Amino acid sequence: MVEERKKVLIVEDEAPVRRIISDMIAPLGCEIIEAKDGESGLQKGLDNHPDVIILDIVMPGKGGLEMAEELRKDEWGRQVPVVILTNLKTARQSVEELGGEIIFIPKADWEIEDVVKVVKEILEVKDYLGEDQLGSGILAQKVRERLGFE
Amino acid sequence: MTKTKKVSLTGLRFWCGLAAFLVVALLLLFRYLLRRWPLWSDVVSWLVGGGSFVLLVEYFLGLIRRERDRLKELSLEKREREVNFEQVFNLSPVVLMIVNSGGQITRVNRRVQDWLGYQPEELEGLDVAEIPFLSEKGKMKARILDQRVKGKRVEARELNFLTKGGAVKIGDLRVVPLPQVNDRRDDLLIISDVTASEEVDRAKTEFVAITSHQLLTPLTTIRWYAESLLKQEQHQDEERLREYLIQIYKTNQRMIGLVNTMLRVSRVEKEEIRFNLIEVSVQELIDSVLDELSILIQNKDIELVQKIEPVKGLRVDPEYFRIIVSNLLTNAVKYTPSRGRILIEVSPVEKKVIRGDTGVQEFTLTVEDNGCGIPPEQQKNVFTKLFRADNAREVDPEGTGLGLYIVKAIINSVGGQISFESEYNRGSRFTVRMPVDWTTSKFS
Numbered sequence: 001m002v003e004e005r006k007k008v009l010i011v012e013d014e015a016p017v018r019r020i021i022s023d024m025i026a027p028l029g030c031e032i033i034e035a036k037d038g039e040s041g042l043q044k045g046l047d048n049h050p051d052v053i054i055l056d057i058v059m060p061g062k063g064g065l066e067m068a069e070e071l072r073k074d075e076w077g078r079q080v081p082v083v084i085l086t087n088l089k090t091a092r093q094s095v096e097e098l099g100g101e102i103i104f105i106p107k108a109d110w111e112i113e114d115v116v117k118v119v120k121e122i123l124e125v126k127d128y129l130g131e132d133q134l135g136s137g138i139l140a141q142k143v144r145e146r147l148g149f150e
Numbered sequence: 151m152t153k154t155k156k157v158s159l160t161g162l163r164f165w166c167g168l169a170a171f172l173v174v175a176l177l178l179l180f181r182y183l184l185r186r187w188p189l190w191s192d193v194v195s196w197l198v199g200g201g202s203f204v205l206l207v208e209y210f211l212g213l214i215r216r217e218r219d220r221l222k223e224l225s226l227e228k229r230e231r232e233v234n235f236e237q238v239f240n241l242s243p244v245v246l247m248i249v250n251s252g253g254q255i256t257r258v259n260r261r262v263q264d265w266l267g268y269q270p271e272e273l274e275g276l277d278v279a280e281i282p283f284l285s286e287k288g289k290m291k292a293r294i295l296d297q298r299v300k301g302k303r304v305e306a307r308e309l310n311f312l313t314k315g316g317a318v319k320i321g322d323l324r325v326v327p328l329p330q331v332n333d334r335r336d337d338l339l340i341i342s343d344v345t346a347s348e349e350v351d352r353a354k355t356e357f358v359a360i361t362s363h364q365l366l367t368p369l370t371t372i373r374w375y376a377e378s379l380l381k382q383e384q385h386q387d388e389e390r391l392r393e394y395l396i397q398i399y400k401t402n403q404r405m406i407g408l409v410n411t412m413l414r415v416s417r418v419e420k421e422e423i424r425f426n427l428i429e430v431s432v433q434e435l436i437d438s439v440l441d442e443l444s445i446l447i448q449n450k451d452i453e454l455v456q457k458i459e460p461v462k463g464l465r466v467d468p469e470y471f472r473i474i475v476s477n478l479l480t481n482a483v484k485y486t487p488s489r490g491r492i493l494i495e496v497s498p499v500e501k502k503v504i505r506g507d508t509g510v511q512e513f514t515l516t517v518e519d520n521g522c523g524i525p526p527e528q529q530k531n532v533f534t535k536l537f538r539a540d541n542a543r544e545v546d547p548e549g550t551g552l553g554l555y556i557v558k559a560i561i562n563s564v565g566g567q568i569s570f571e572s573e574y575n576r577g578s579r580f581t582v583r584m585p586v587d588w589t590t591s592k593f594s
Contacts, residue, residue, distance in 0.1 A: 060543035
């Protein structure tokens with residue numbers, strides 16, 4: 001049986017950052033979808049239903065938080081794991097209030113390698129948890145436990 | 151205090167009067183004893199008697215008058231002091247409130263009206279705990295009493311004050327005990343407005359936060375690229391290695407640009423600039439700026455029209471003049487789409503000779519484009535620090551919002567002006583008018 005390729009959506013306005021995340025995740029064998037602002041990010045998310053969304057906060061026009069809020073209003077959007085990748089450490093609380101499967105990563109403190117590990121872990125845990133369990137935060141918690149961070 | 155009349159003069163009149171009175175008295179006595187006085191002596195004696203009586207009365211009246219004048223003077227002085235106090239009290243740039251020993255407000259100055267919108271009359275008579283504009287009223291009374299008892303100084307910084315209209319102002323509060331008079335000891339509350347300096351502080355802190363964040367992003371990018379290069383698996387191919395290094399280089403350049411811009415802002419604000427004035431050719435300067443932008447202009451296939459008249463005697467600091475030209479041209483190129491059109495005009499201003507006063511020779515520099523324009527509601531913020539219009543942000547997310555701020559500061563410092571017209575999605579036209587010779591500017 002051919003396993004469907006996993007999809008990863010990267011929503012980030014800075015091209016170099018999009019580039020390197022994309023390059024680093026490529027070895028995981030996923031299909032990578034890119035968006036450069038909140039507007040198109042939301043659209044591509046709802047159109048493609050990726051398995052995980054990597055989201056930046058500071059973007060022109062619709063920012064990451066606004067996009068995530070709207071995303072969470074959608075049936076599917078409520079359970080999709082979102083990795084928030086940002087330098088805005090002060091946004092942590094607002095991010096966690098979004099609920100669902102959320103992982104907050106302050107870019108400046110993390111190595112790109114570890115970011116990739118998080119994505120990989122999310123895809124694995126998602127597999128064995130099953131879709132119906134998603135949305136409660138249990139996936140995010142498991143990922144944090146397995147990788148050993150807050 | 152005016153001097154009273156010379157005592158000697160008064161004394162003389164008194165003694166004359168008294169002497170005359172005594173003479174009359176004696177004469178009358180004689181008359182009585184001798185019972186034989188000619189009529190004329192009667193007349194004389196009565197005249198003298200009457201005169202001396204009048205003199206005595208006048209003397210006493212004089213005393214009374216002098217006393218009355220003295221009291222009037224004292225009262226005038228008191229009035230003058232009171233008026234001075236009222237003036238000082240009401241003209242004070244800080245809010246002053248006098249609170250009596252019972253905690254009641256007895257006087258409030260007019261400043262409270264300017265600053266908080268309350269009339270002094272509305273507040274006088276209230277207990278300190280009832281002050282409508284203070285959020286910590288109860289504490290205020292307790293503080294004052296506490297201070298009285300223990301002789302402590304009461305000082306509170308950056309308290310919130312509510313205006314009558316509901317706005318919030320920020321002020322420092324001090325309570326100063328007034329000297330005891332009889333058995334009364336009042337306190338003076340001094341409230342000074344620090345809203346402005348608070349805002350300046352806040353703006354500075356915000357600036358630091360924003361620029362730090364702006365630097366953090368490219369720094370993170372470089373770090374990730376470097377990390378990836380250091381890991382074996384990633385640079386299997388030369389191509390990627392080269393691409394990553396180029397990205398690191400470009401991002402680094404961007405940061406240097408940002409830091410330089412911030413340093414420039416700092417220097418402009420602290421007025422630490424010193425111009426190096428030399429004669430330059432405006433065409434050469436513009437050409438060199440266009441050189442830098444040539445690739446971008448070509449890539450976007452932008453039509454460039456130049457109408458540059460020579461400006462005689464142009465004596466400026468080339469580095470700073472360049473900043474102005476470069477900023478305006480770079481903006482025009484950035485915010486104009488492919489196949490757009492940019493017009494650059496330079497011409498000396500027709501000098502109007504008024505009564506032999508030749509004034510300052512000026513010239514204008516205009517940069518016009520048919521690009522994305524500036525939305526009307528955002529136009530008033532164009533020259534403010536860190537401002538970026540929403541549509542500008544979409545076109546170029548990396549802009550700092552400092553370019554036009556610096557440009558305006560430089561132009562103002564040489565005694566020039568900058569203005570613009572802009573229509574959303576139609577284009578913009580920026581016009582700079584400056585003296586040809588910057589020698590008289592404040593940075594020369």
